[in-house]
Amino acid sequence: MNFQLTIVKVGGKIIEEPDSLNALLKDFSRIAGYKMLIHGGGRLATELAEKLGIESKMADGRRITDEETLKIVTMVYAGWVNKNIVVRLQASGVDAVGLTGADMNLIVALKRPVKDIDYGFVGDIKSVNSKVLSNFLSQGFVPVLTPLTHDGDGNLLNTNADSIAAETAAALAYDFNVRLIYCFEKNGVLRNKNDEKSVISTLDKELYQQYKNEGIIKDGMIPKLDSAFRARAAGVPEIVITSAAGLNAGGGTYIQ
Amino acid sequence: MNFQLTIVKVGGKIIEEPDSLNALLKDFSRIAGYKMLIHGGGRLATELAEKLGIESKMADGRRITDEETLKIVTMVYAGWVNKNIVVRLQASGVDAVGLTGADMNLIVALKRPVKDIDYGFVGDIKSVNSKVLSNFLSQGFVPVLTPLTHDGDGNLLNTNADSIAAETAAALAYDFNVRLIYCFEKNGVLRNKNDEKSVISTLDKELYQQYKNEGIIKDGMIPKLDSAFRARAAGVPEIVITSAAGLNAGGGTYIQ
Numbered sequence: 001m002n003f004q005l006t007i008v009k010v011g012g013k014i015i016e017e018p019d020s021l022n023a024l025l026k027d028f029s030r031i032a033g034y035k036m037l038i039h040g041g042g043r044l045a046t047e048l049a050e051k052l053g054i055e056s057k058m059a060d061g062r063r064i065t066d067e068e069t070l071k072i073v074t075m076v077y078a079g080w081v082n083k084n085i086v087v088r089l090q091a092s093g094v095d096a097v098g099l100t101g102a103d104m105n106l107i108v109a110l111k112r113p114v115k116d117i118d119y120g121f122v123g124d125i126k127s128v129n130s131k132v133l134s135n136f137l138s139q140g141f142v143p144v145l146t147p148l149t150h151d152g153d154g155n156l157l158n159t160n161a162d163s164i165a166a167e168t169a170a171a172l173a174y175d176f177n178v179r180l181i182y183c184f185e186k187n188g189v190l191r192n193k194n195d196e197k198s199v200i201s202t203l204d205k206e207l208y209q210q211y212k213n214e215g216i217i218k219d220g221m222i223p224k225l226d227s228a229f230r231a232r233a234a235g236v237p238e239i240v241i242t243s244a245a246g247l248n249a250g251g252g253t254y255i256q
Numbered sequence: 257m258n259f260q261l262t263i264v265k266v267g268g269k270i271i272e273e274p275d276s277l278n279a280l281l282k283d284f285s286r287i288a289g290y291k292m293l294i295h296g297g298g299r300l301a302t303e304l305a306e307k308l309g310i311e312s313k314m315a316d317g318r319r320i321t322d323e324e325t326l327k328i329v330t331m332v333y334a335g336w337v338n339k340n341i342v343v344r345l346q347a348s349g350v351d352a353v354g355l356t357g358a359d360m361n362l363i364v365a366l367k368r369p370v371k372d373i374d375y376g377f378v379g380d381i382k383s384v385n386s387k388v389l390s391n392f393l394s395q396g397f398v399p400v401l402t403p404l405t406h407d408g409d410g411n412l413l414n415t416n417a418d419s420i421a422a423e424t425a426a427a428l429a430y431d432f433n434v435r436l437i438y439c440f441e442k443n444g445v446l447r448n449k450n451d452e453k454s455v456i457s458t459l460d461k462e463l464y465q466q467y468k469n470e471g472i473i474k475d476g477m478i479p480k481l482d483s484a485f486r487a488r489a490a491g492v493p494e495i496v497i498t499s500a501a502g503l504n505a506g507g508g509t510y511i512q
Contacts, residue, residue: 048331051308071336075304079335080327083404083412087358091410097359098334102343104353104397141360148339154347156339 379413
């Protein structure tokens with residue numbers, strides 16, 4: 001039997017506010033067994049861009065990443081957010097190591113080809129070096145992944161954190177019994193976005209399609225759930241979408 | 257006999273300009289055997305601070321690091337500079353991994369006590385985890401260290417890159433035959449700062465003291481040379497201060 005590995009993806013408002021981030025990291029540090037964290041940071045990048053007078057352009061919820069924007073997301077994601085998480089985990093006794101996809105050639109991506117939209121320095125994942133991650137885990141280290149990958153030709157690429165979570169979970173599912181948790185500010189996938197009690201407890205592909213058709217699931221939840229279903233199809237046995245509070249308490253939306 | 261390990265510290269103008277950085281990294285990638293890089297980035301941090309309207313305060317050549325400034329140096333050093341170096345080294349076939357002192361509890365420092373000056377979040381190194389670095393090296397990875405450490409209580413600390421170079425070199429001198437190279441925009445320690453040919457070829461403690469007394473060596477060279485002599489006293493057999501061109505070509509100032 002493989003050992004259990006818990007992969008937590010954290011994004012949204014949780015990492016923007018010091019108090020909610022600290023609470024999340026406390027809960028994360030209590031997870032038993034092997035674990036790994038993947039963080040976002042989009043809104044903090046938007047904030048810095050604003051201060052520097054650089055306009056943030058989005059298309060279908062994805063950031064268009066020109067050279068200046070790449071500099072900003074690299075500073076915010078790999079610098080400020082990642083190292084703050086690492087230093088706080090260290091203080092909680094978690095031996096964290098912060099990594100981008102460029103470090104140790106961890107995640108290679110392809111610069112997204114220009115069709116209708118030029119996304120700029122945005123990458124779609126080609127491969128995850130699961131051996132490097134397994135080695136860290138087996139030595140007692142806890143990887144903290146930043147949503148940046150590289151193309152192998154000297155370019156960093158801005159890469160969706162949900163996709164990184166799904167692809168690393170899939171790659172590690174050969175060696176571990178993986179539990180993938182998408183952690184954000186809501187209690188799960190909601191039937192009614194204004195009612196935190198309307199959590200959909202389990203979601204399979206059929207129901208997902210039905211809810212999409214009915215307009216119950218829409219906008220930013222779609223790429224998140226698409227990545228979750230990709231991970232499921234790739235052999236990740238347990239996938240949950242939940243709040244920070246649900247990290248150890250259970251609850252949320254289970255992907256079947 | 258121990259294996260040779262080359263530790264290169266690079267700072268100053270070299271890392272500010274893409275062309276000189278690329279040339280340096282090309283030279284670095286050609287170094288045979290085990291190697292490690294430590295970078296600075298102070299002037300780039302000053303630039304970002306200016307753009308954000310934050311004043312950079314210095315005392316004795318060291319940056320006074322309040323909370324806002326810590327955020328800036330973390331973004332610039334651990335984010336932009338470190339990941340740019342890593343991604344370029346990867347493209348040159350060097351399997352680099354970017355690290356701060358917080359990652360894997362690599363370098364623990366003490367927040368500098370307030371005497372005449374409150375330096376803020378500035379750290380003086382207490383310990384280097386040489387085992388973590390040795391493991392990376394023996395597995396074929398090339399550590400790229402950022403001048404940030406941590407106190408173990410959840411705080412990142414801005415730490416002089418020359419000191420990190422000296423202390424890691426000293427810590428690794430037990431396991432490797434260490435060659436420590438301080439690489440900057442001059443050809444070495446100069447007798448006359450306006451004459452690049454006036455390189456002092458070797459410097460021992462006595463001569464260093466004499467040149468300091470005569471005012472030939474002064475300002476920013478003093479902390480750099482102090483760290484070099486500390487590394488020498490701690491058992492690092494070869495220490496050179498030279499230009500990027502001197503990295504493989506030899507030359508520069510040898511510390512005896």
